[in-house]
Amino acid sequence: MRAIIGTWKMSFAGVEEGLRMLKDGVCAGEAVVHAVKRVEDEPLFRSVGYGGLPGKDGHVTLDAAFMDGRTLRVGGVMSVENIQNPILAAYRLCGRKTNCLLAGRGAEEFAIRAGLPLRDMRTVESMNRWREAVAAQPDAAWEAYRGHDTVCVLALDDSGNMAAGTSTSGLFMKEPGRVGDTPLVGSGFYCDARFGAAAATGLGEDIMRGCLSYEAVAEMRRGMSPHEACRKALDALSARKKELEEESGSISLIALSPDGAIGAATTLPVFPFAAGSGTAAALYMVENASDGAIRAADEKKLKAVD
Numbered sequence: 374m375r376a377i378i379g380t381w382k383m384s385f386a387g388v389e390e391g392l393r394m395l396k397d398g399v400c401a402g403e404a405v406v407h408a409v410k411r412v413e414d415e416p417l418f419r420s421v422g423y424g425g426l427p428g429k430d431g432h433v434t435l436d437a438a439f440m441d442g443r444t445l446r447v448g449g450v451m452s453v454e455n456i457q458n459p460i461l462a463a464y465r466l467c468g469r470k471t472n473c474l475l476a477g478r479g480a481e482e483f484a485i486r487a488g489l490p491l492r493d494m495r496t497v498e499s500m501n502r503w504r505e506a507v508a509a510q511p512d513a514a515w516e517a518y519r520g521h522d523t524v525c526v527l528a529l530d531d532s533g534n535m536a537a538g539t540s541t542s543g544l545f546m547k548e549p550g551r552v553g554d555t556p557l558v559g560s561g562f563y564c565d566a567r568f569g570a571a572a573a574t575g576l577g578e579d580i581m582r583g584c585l586s587y588e589a590v591a592e593m594r595r596g597m598s599p600h601e602a603c604r605k606a607l608d609a610l611s612a613r614k615k616e617l618e619e620e621s622g623s624i625s626l627i628a629l630s631p632d633g634a635i636g637a638a639t640t641l642p643v644f645p646f647a648a649g650s651g652t653a654a655a656l657y658m659v660e661n662a663s664d665g666a667i668r669a670a671d672e673k674k675l676k677a678v679d
């Protein structure tokens with residue numbers, strides 16, 4: 374049984390290609406890396422990789438991670454500026470016993486040693502976006518801009534292995550050095566091929582408080598379906614935040630089980646994601662307010678919240 378799932382509409386092409394790779398016998402890890410890299414390379418997707426969202430200081434800094442579900446090995450980079458594909462650096466780091474999570478300069482030096490391509494990740498569009506934001510509110514205490522997103526991809530291959538990959542530029546106008554949940558194991562992603570994989574997108578500062586991805590996989594270990602597990606992990610954090618009299622921020626979770634079943638949950642009105650199994654991939658969505666069921670993506674509903 375092979376299956377793959379990715380966050381947001383932007384993951385669709387990568388998920389489709391990843392599924393084709395799985396069908397051709399490529400392992401889950403390679404399919405995940407391909408699907409994430411596809412998004413990193415596309416400047417139109419402005420919250421990931423090349424052309425990502427700049428921070429307050431006008432620098433585009435990126436976070437990415439990879440986890441192998443058979444070995445529980447993890448690799449990740451955070452706050453990197455010039456690595457063309459942060460997911461490739463994370464994938465390479467994943468084989469290591471120590472020093473598998475590298476930040477900033479150290480991560481970039483690793484990428485150079487590993488022969489990975491470097492690139493100025495800013496584009497004319499990303500810098501224009503930054504200039505406009507600074508001009509509009511020069512002294513503002515910046516709120517998290519709602520356009521921030523993470524590409525998260527989970528895959529299961531025919532031999533039963535699973536993998537998870539994540540990549541993001543984080544929050545628009547973030548403070549220099551800010552890191553979210555995306556490269557943090559258990560928060561932004563978790564993958565144990567015995568029980569399943571999960572990954573999160575949304576406000577990282579909230580996601581990490583609930584170790585949401587680990588929680589979702591733990592629920593699968595306790596016997597829940599990936600769909601129930603996503604809802605339960607998200608509801609538990611929302612309930613706790615309510616007790617603390619905090620609003621529940623925007624968070625979405627995806628999950629995949631070792632038998633190829635998918636799951637998703639969101640606090641947003643509607644959350645689109647791509648998924649496929651066997652030979653066909655499609656775009657789906659879940660809504661917060663409805664019964665929470667997974668449905669085929671409804672373009673009208675998605676447009677309304679764009």
Ligand code: ASP
Nearest residue numbers: 521522523543553575577
């Ligand atoms: N989770 C990411 C971060 O906080 C952003 C997102 O997925 O929207 O950096």
